[in-house]
Amino acid sequence: MKKWILALTLASGVLVLGACNQSGSETVAESKVGNVTQEELYNVLKDKYGNEALQQLVYEKVLSEKYNVTDKELDAKVEQLKADLGENFEATLAQYGYATEADLKETMKLGMMQEQAALKGIKVTEKEIKEYYEKSQPDIKVRHILVADEATAMAVKKKLDEGAKFEDVAKESSTDTASAETGGDIGTINTANSGQFDPEFVTAAFALKANEISGPVKSQFGYHIIQVTEKAEKKPYEEMKKELEKEVKASKITSEEISKAMDREIKSANVKISDKDLKDALKPAGAPHQ
Numbered sequence: 001m002k003k004w005i006l007a008l009t010l011a012s013g014v015l016v017l018g019a020c021n022q023s024g025s026e027t028v029a030e031s032k033v034g035n036v037t038q039e040e041l042y043n044v045l046k047d048k049y050g051n052e053a054l055q056q057l058v059y060e061k062v063l064s065e066k067y068n069v070t071d072k073e074l075d076a077k078v079e080q081l082k083a084d085l086g087e088n089f090e091a092t093l094a095q096y097g098y099a100t101e102a103d104l105k106e107t108m109k110l111g112m113m114q115e116q117a118a119l120k121g122i123k124v125t126e127k128e129i130k131e132y133y134e135k136s137q138p139d140i141k142v143r144h145i146l147v148a149d150e151a152t153a154m155a156v157k158k159k160l161d162e163g164a165k166f167e168d169v170a171k172e173s174s175t176d177t178a179s180a181e182t183g184g185d186i187g188t189i190n191t192a193n194s195g196q197f198d199p200e201f202v203t204a205a206f207a208l209k210a211n212e213i214s215g216p217v218k219s220q221f222g223y224h225i226i227q228v229t230e231k232a233e234k235k236p237y238e239e240m241k242k243e244l245e246k247e248v249k250a251s252k253i254t255s256e257e258i259s260k261a262m263d264r265e266i267k268s269a270n271v272k273i274s275d276k277d278l279k280d281a282l283k284p285a286g287a288p289h290q
Helices: 002-007 012-019 038-064 071-095 101-120 126-135 150-161 166-173 199-207 237-251 255-268
Strands: 027-029 140-147 185-189 217-219 222-231
Touching (some): 027 038, 038 101, 038 255, 101 255, 126 237, 150 166, 150 222, 185 199, 199 217, 199 222
Antiparallel strands (some): 140 185, 140 222, 217 222
């Protein structure tokens, strides 16, 4: 989740400026003491949000010429973010200034295009890819029951060993209320997303066979009873090489790499800013403004 919060640095509020034209005299508000014109509104918004809004609008135009994000890819990222944040999803949107999920998707699409641009500048070696393959794990579908202490976890395990249905016990006993509603299901875990979960939980989950139920597993959140409902077989290296190369590159993306990529794309597109008040809008963060 943190990587995507890093990429989503532009709050949706700045886009107000892009919707405001500069016709000048048209009135947007009237009062007995005077009217507010579009030009006045534009100037205020430009002063407050101009650099951020122009940067986002330019980035979108420049990147959309070379890079493409499908609705399917975008929806998958949003669903993953929902899974990561659980019941905190709506609160996190509000915290970062997004009024709706559509606002989030608009900015997330830009972040995904920035990621594609950054990937072009990152190199990885065959050795790095092979090492990543050796450490990689096949996809597993996981469900769990989370409780506060080991004694309760042992009691839960006893119920399951005696034939109780996992989903029923999860709904009845799990303190992870979000997953409890779906029978303890927390989706798919693999090498790429395993960093989003507690390390002890991940190690225990990957060690299980399909349909095997673990004993109590301690983590920072409490004690888990884990079941792997499906476990894929690990594919040969050559079949996975392209996918693994992309994952290794993605693991190296930082805010600095994104800044370098955007600087490269802006120069390639020969972008020029005619508004002297916004001449610094595309300068990298930390660069001196004149």
